[in-house]
Each structure stands twice: as C-alpha cells, then as structure tokens.
Amino acid sequence: MAIEIRETTRDQTRADLRIALEACAVRKIFRPARGLGAGGVAVRAVDDVSLTVRRGEIYGLLGANGSGKSTLIRVFSTLLTADAGEVRIFGYDIVRDELAVKRLINRVSVEASFFKKLSAMENLIYAGRLYGVAPDEARPKIREILRRLGIDPRRVSEPLEKLSRGMQQKIAIARAFLTSPMLLLLDEPTTGLDIRSKREVQTFVRDLRDEHDATILLTTHDLDEAARLADRIGILHQGRLVAEGSASELCARHGTGSLEEVFMTVTGRRLDESDDTGGGAGTE
Amino acid sequence: MATIGGQLGLAYAFVEREVALSKRYWAWELVWLVYGVVTSLSVAYIGLAAPTIAGGVADPAAVSRFVLYLLVGTITWRFLGLIFEQMGETIAWERWEGTIEYTFMAPVPRLTHLVGMCGATLVRALGFSVAILAAVTLFVPVDLSHADIAAALVLLATGAVAFIGLAIGSAVFPLLWTEKGLQMAYIVQAVVLLVSGVYYPTSVLPVWMQALSVVSPATYVIRGMRAALLDGADVAAVWPDLWPALLVGAISIPVGLRVFLWAERHAKRTGRLKRSG
Numbered sequence: 001m002a003i004e005i006r007e008t009t010r011d012q013t014r015a016d017l018r019i020a021l022e023a024c025a026v027r028k029i030f031r032p033a034r035g036l037g038a039g040g041v042a043v044r045a046v047d048d049v050s051l052t053v054r055r056g057e058i059y060g061l062l063g064a065n066g067s068g069k070s071t072l073i074r075v076f077s078t079l080l081t082a083d084a085g086e087v088r089i090f091g092y093d094i095v096r097d098e099l100a101v102k103r104l105i106n107r108v109s110v111e112a113s114f115f116k117k118l119s120a121m122e123n124l125i126y127a128g129r130l131y132g133v134a135p136d137e138a139r140p141k142i143r144e145i146l147r148r149l150g151i152d153p154r155r156v157s158e159p160l161e162k163l164s165r166g167m168q169q170k171i172a173i174a175r176a177f178l179t180s181p182m183l184l185l186l187d188e189p190t191t192g193l194d195i196r197s198k199r200e201v202q203t204f205v206r207d208l209r210d211e212h213d214a215t216i217l218l219t220t221h222d223l224d225e226a227a228r229l230a231d232r233i234g235i236l237h238q239g240r241l242v243a244e245g246s247a248s249e250l251c252a253r254h255g256t257g258s259l260e261e262v263f264m265t266v267t268g269r270r271l272d273e274s275d276d277t278g279g280g281a282g283t284e
Numbered sequence: 285m286a287t288i289g290g291q292l293g294l295a296y297a298f299v300e301r302e303v304a305l306s307k308r309y310w311a312w313e314l315v316w317l318v319y320g321v322v323t324s325l326s327v328a329y330i331g332l333a334a335p336t337i338a339g340g341v342a343d344p345a346a347v348s349r350f351v352l353y354l355l356v357g358t359i360t361w362r363f364l365g366l367i368f369e370q371m372g373e374t375i376a377w378e379r380w381e382g383t384i385e386y387t388f389m390a391p392v393p394r395l396t397h398l399v400g401m402c403g404a405t406l407v408r409a410l411g412f413s414v415a416i417l418a419a420v421t422l423f424v425p426v427d428l429s430h431a432d433i434a435a436a437l438v439l440l441a442t443g444a445v446a447f448i449g450l451a452i453g454s455a456v457f458p459l460l461w462t463e464k465g466l467q468m469a470y471i472v473q474a475v476v477l478l479v480s481g482v483y484y485p486t487s488v489l490p491v492w493m494q495a496l497s498v499v500s501p502a503t504y505v506i507r508g509m510r511a512a513l514l515d516g517a518d519v520a521a522v523w524p525d526l527w528p529a530l531l532v533g534a535i536s537i538p539v540g541l542r543v544f545l546w547a548e549r550h551a552k553r554t555g556r557l558k559r560s561g
C-alpha cells in the first residue's frame with residue numbers, strides 16, 4: 001500500500017492525501033430523449049452537491065428512493081458524466097484522469113452484476129484480470145475472502161445464479177475488495193438482504209476499513225445502517241445535500257434524540273417515502 | 285501496465301471470459317452449430333437438385349461447381365456473420381447480463397477491451413466455420429482439387445479484419461438506443477447479406493442495390509473466395525478483390541473505434557449506459 005501511495009503523490013501536484021474524494025458543486029440532470037415518443041420532464045437527480053470524504057473514513061449517504069444516491073455514485077465511478085462541477089479522487093480528476101481514477105476505485109451496486117451462468121470463481125478471476133491481478137495471485141486471495149464471508153468453498157464453482165441474493169452480494173463485495181481499491185463505493189450494499197446477511201455484510205464492511213487502508217463511501221436508505229457504519233453521514237434530499245455530520249453531531253445540531261427525527265426535520269418527510277413520487281421539486 | 289504485454293494480458297481477460305461463457309451456454313452453442321450445418325447443407329442440396337428443379341439435364345461437373353459456388357457463399361457468410369453478430373452484441377449482451385457497468389468501470393482502455401472481444405470472436409467464428417465445413421463434407425461431395433487454399437485463407441483473414449470495423453460500428457447502436465439498438469444492428473446485417481452476393485452474383489441485383497454491394501466488404505471477400513476455391517486463383521489473381529476489402533478494414537476499424545468512443549461518452553452523459561438501481 002505504501003508504495004502505491006508514493007506512486008500516487010509523484011503525479012499529483014496539489015493532492016492532499018488525507019482526502020480520498022472531493023466533490024465540488026456536482027450537478028446531473030437527466031433529460032428525456034428527444035425524437036419518437038418523446039415526453040416526460042427533465043429530472044435534477046443531483047443538484048449542486050459538494051462533499052469531502054476523508055481517507056480511512058466510512059461516509060454514509062442517506063436518502064430516500066430517488067434522492068440521487070446512485071446517480072452520485074455513478075458520477076464518482078466514471079459511469080456517468082456530470083453536467084457541472086468537479087470531482088477529484090486522491091487528487092485525480094475523474095474526467096481528465098479517468099484511467100488513473102478507475103485503478104483506485106471499485107463500486108458495488110444494488111444488483112449484483114455478475115455473469116449469472118459463470119461461477120463465483122470464474123467471475124472473480126475475470127475481475128482480477130481486469131485489474132491486473134493474475135489468476136495465480138487471485139485464487140488464494142479469493143478463497144481467503146470467501147472464507148471470511150462465510151461462503152462454503154464447495155459452492156465457488158457453482159453458477160452464480162444458484163446462490164442466494166445475500167451470498168451474491170457478499171461475493172460482489174469480495175470482488176471489489178480483491179482489487180484492493182483505495183476508495184470503495186458501495187451503493188446500498190444491504191438492500192434486499194435478510195437481517196442476518198445484512199449484519200454479516202455490515203460487519204465485513206467495518207472489518208475492511210479497520211484492517212485495511214480502505215476508504216468507504218456507502219449509500220443507504222436505512223437509518224440504523226447509517227448510524228451503525230458511518231463515521232459521517234450526508235443526507236441527500238431531491239438531489240441536494242441538506243445536512244452533514246456524524247450521527248451525534250446531527251442530533252445535537254437539530255436538538256433531537258434520533259437520526260430519524262433529524263431526517264424528518266431536514267427533509268420534511270419520512271425516509272420510506274420516495275423522492276420520486278412526492279412534490280416533484282426534483283423535476284424541472 | 286502501459287506495455288503491450290500488459291494490455292494483451294488485459295485483452296485476454298475477455299477471451300477467457302467468452303470461452304467460459306460458451307461452455308456454460310453450450311446448449312445454445314449447439315443450437316447455432318446445428319443451425320449453421322443445416323443451413324449450409326440445405327443450400328448444398330439445392331445445388332445438387334438444380335437440374336431436377338429446373339427441369340433439365342446438366343453436366344455433373346457443372347453441378348459440382350454450382351454446389352461449391354453455393355457452399356463457399358454460405359460458409360464464408362457464416363464466418364463473417366458470426367463476427368458481426370458477436371461483436372455487435374458486445375454491448376447488448378453485457379447489458380442483458382447486468383455486467384455492463386462493471387466492465388466499463390474497469391481500468392481497461394476501450395481499445396484493449398475491443399481487441400480482446402475481437403480475439404474471442406475470431407476464435408469462435410473460426411471454430412464454427414471449420415466444424416460446419418467438416419460436417420457438410422460428410423454429406424456432400426466437395427471438390428477442392430482446383431482450389432488455392434492459401435489465397436482463400438488470406439481472403440478470409442482480410443474479410444475478418446474488414447468486418448471487425450463494421451461490427452464495432454454496429455455495436456454502437458445499443459449504446460445509443462437502449463431499447464431498439466440491437467434490432468437495428470440485425471437489420472444492417474440482413475441488408476449486408478442481401479447485397480453482398482452470398483448466393484448469387486451481384487450483377488442480378490437492381491442497380492441501386494449494386495451500389496450498396498460496392499461498399500460491403502463481404503462482396504469482395506466472397507467473390508475472391510470463389511475465384512480461389514473454384515478456379516484456383518492465387519493471391520495475385522484475387523488482388524482486385526483483396527484490396528477493396530483491405531481498404532474497408534483500414535477505414536472502418538479506426539472510424540468504428542472513434543464512433544464507439546464517441547457513443548460511450550454520449551451514453552455516459554445521457555445516462556444510457558444503464559439505468560436502474
């Protein structure tokens with residue numbers, strides 16, 4: 001790791017290595033397609049968001065469905081180009097230094113994006129190759145990670161579609177971890193999991209941060225999860241970052257006893273109400 | 285990582301992945317293989333039955349030539365078509381699997397990604413074509429005694445190169461139009477089949493279709509293949525059909541790549557790469 005960091009500094013002039021991610025006034029508007037059957041309105045999915053994730057931190061983005069969490073994560077992972085604003089990851093600009101950024105990050109999405117018919121091992125070996133980890137190096141690492149995730153080693157050669165959602169999600173996290181990212185982007189890593197798998201994934205995320213030099217940005221629409229995992233929480237509402245701080249700071253600032261009340265105060269609604277259906281303030 | 289060796293290693297990831305996928309989807313591969321063999325065999329039988337169908341008697345040498353004429357067309361087309369389909373489906377397939385964002389997020393230059401996919405595609409197309417040819421020769425006598433195999437192989441390699449550029453270009457459709465893009469790519473392929481003289485000389489086509497056949501590299505490759513396999517034309521003799529195919533490749537590969545990169549940027553700006561989650 002130390003070597004990687006030094007390499008990183010050499011090419012970056014003004015980089016502050018205590019900062020993993022710095023986003024400045026990021027905006028993303030989705031416009032309906034023109035032409036045949038055009039209709040609908042433009043959606044301001046991310047609206048002027050600025051945030052900083054410190055190195056080694058777990059930053060939790062909390063927001064209702066449709067509040068722009070996934071869009072923001074996609075911008076950070078170079079899958080979407082922002083309309084305005086600037087994002088730097090360990091000092092690299094995500095647009096100008098795209099390849100360098102890609103080497104430093106990995107992302108886990110809500111839906112486990114695997115080749116369904118390939119086995120966990122095949123999927124992970126492929127992932128390793130894409131990030132320059134040779135199969136011989138990857139194989140023992142994969143076994144170790146899967147063992148820690150409590151996955152029966154006999155199942156690694158079964159087609160992935162035969163494994164449960166929870167198991168697939170764990171393997172998705174294992175895959176991200178295999179490439180030793182400096183910044184891990186987790187988009188609702190526990191959504192749709194049963195309580196037990198949820199806890200296992202949460203523990204794994206914590207361990208990752210504690211034992212390795214990883215910085216984690218995760219999104220969630222689960223208040224408990226944000227409180228349990230995140231060192232700092234940002235609340236996203238209709239594409240805007242409306243509050244930011246540690247759970248206790250947020251409670252103190254708003255004079256309430258729970259994160260739930262903070263959420264109600266800053267957004268004017270409950271977390272399980274979708275941003276898509278209400279008000280329409282997110283559209284223009 | 286910037287070295288050629290490193291990039292080839294990255295490209296190999298795609299070859300290995302496609303081979304693994306072929307094994308897991310073996311039943312479908314079997315379907316395509318049977319389909320290919322049956323199509324080629326049927327066409328060969330049309331050739332054998334031509335005198336009966338047309339109601340005349342024909343000299344056996346002429347019939348045998350006719351059968352080979354049709355077979356060269358159908359098998360060469362299968363080879364080129366497989367390249368076109370698999371490359372054209374690069375995007376659509378990964379979108380269907382749900383892996384597209386993972387692949388596009390990986391630190392792999394797009395050129396390396398596409399080179400890897402081309403490698404995988406060529407391996408598969410070659411395997412299929414050889415298997416179909418072998419199966420057909422079991423049922424139909426194929427007379428290759430006058431053939432210039434070297435010239436045929438050069439033409440086939442050139443055709444592959446020429447088709448890769450077009451196929452990369454057609455892979456762009458699903459990037460731009462998430463719903464109907466793949467259908468558009470198939471229509472392009474069907475039109476290429478019609479105008480390239482796969483089963484007949486292009487001279488029988490209406491003049492406006494002949495204009496299209498001039499720009500299809502398949503026209504030259506198939507005509508050259510016939511000259512090489514039916515009449516034993518050597519590389520020098522098929523040159524008039526070789527250079528246009530080379531030219532199409534030399535133009536279409538860089539242009540196809542440019543268009544692909546442009547479409548990728550467009551998809552990332554408009555949120556077309558994938559939407560959901």
Ligand SMILES: Nc1ncnc2c1ncn2[C@@H]1O[C@H](COP(=O)(O)OP(=O)(O)O)[C@@H](O)[C@H]1O
Binds near residue numbers: 065066
């Ligand atoms: N690719 C896209 N094209 C058009 N609209 C999109 C796209 N992705 C997201 N949106 C819209 O942007 C808004 C924010 O979505 P998203 O970022 O997925 O929210 P979240 O992840 O918080 O549920 C929603 O209104 C959604 O419909």
Ligand SMILES: [Mg+2]
Binds near residue numbers: 561
């Ligand atoms: Mg989301």
